[in-house]
Amino acid sequence: xxxxVENPTGGRDRGPRGLVRAWVEVLVRPRRFFHxxxxxxxxxxxxxxxxxxxxAYVASRFLFVPSTRPEFFASEAASxxxxxxxxxxxIAPLALHLVAAxxxxxxxxxxPDRAGVSETVQVIAYATxxxxxxxxxxxxxxxxxxxxxxxxxVWRLLLALWGTALLVVxxxxxxxxxxxxxxxxxxxxxxxxxxxxxxxxxxxETATGLNVVPG
Numbered sequence: 001x002x003x004x005v006e007n008p009t010g011g012r013d014r015g016p017r018g019l020v021r022a023w024v025e026v027l028v029r030p031r032r033f034f035h036x037x038x039x040x041x042x043x044x045x046x047x048x049x050x051x052x053x054x055x056a057y058v059a060s061r062f063l064f065v066p067s068t069r070p071e072f073f074a075s076e077a078a079s080x081x082x083x084x085x086x087x088x089x090x091i092a093p094l095a096l097h098l099v100a101a102x103x104x105x106x107x108x109x110x111x112p113d114r115a116g117v118s119e120t121v122q123v124i125a126y127a128t129x130x131x132x133x134x135x136x137x138x139x140x141x142x143x144x145x146x147x148x149x150x151x152x153x154v155w156r157l158l159l160a161l162w163g164t165a166l167l168v169v170x171x172x173x174x175x176x177x178x179x180x181x182x183x184x185x186x187x188x189x190x191x192x193x194x195x196x197x198x199x200x201x202x203x204x205e206t207a208t209g210l211n212v213v214p215g
Contacts, residue, residue, distance in 0.1 A: 034173040046122035054092035060135025110185040123170035153206035160200030
């Protein structure tokens with residue numbers, strides 16, 4: 001599931017420099033990136049990218065919103081460190097492959113002639129790029145500032161929509177389908193990833209005052 005191809009088609013830099021370059025390129029030139037940067041059977045760089053995004057998101061949540069910090073141990077520092085490890089080595093890889101499995105099933109319905117599972121995993125991983133910036137929140141120190149909660153919610157919602165758009169563009173590019181078909185195939189995975197995993201649904205509710213999930 002995480003094959004590392006030494007010389008993938010199109011080529012990608014490895015290491016921290018490669019991560020940063022991929023992050024910038026997928027944000028500013030998504031079609032070009034998804035066309036040149038996705039290689040069959042080369043999931044490892046995408047998985048590392050998704051883990052890096054998840055860790056950056058969770059770390060910033062812990063930093064800006066103290067109430068989100070876990071309490072696994074008596075020591076807060078140890079709890080935070082353990083929470084980051086869980087996000088990096090358990091939640092992110094598991095979530096990525098579960099959502100990819102869901103996406104593959106939906107692609108079977110909407111895209112008869114499609115690329116492989118590995119390419120789908122990579123598209124989902126790289127589509128999360130904007131969420132590096134989505135971990136902001138309203139800290140207790142800013143809780144009393146008028147409108148701050150709404151501003152933060154709108155920011156997080158915009159990033160979730162950006163990630164959704166990248167997912168649709170990536171699906172359309174890699175699987176060679178129209179944007180409407182790609183949007184139909186990516187709709188449910190996008191809600192799962194950007195709506196729930198990265199808090200887009202909560203941001204929407206906070207920004208609009210509407211309840212997506214009753215209760």
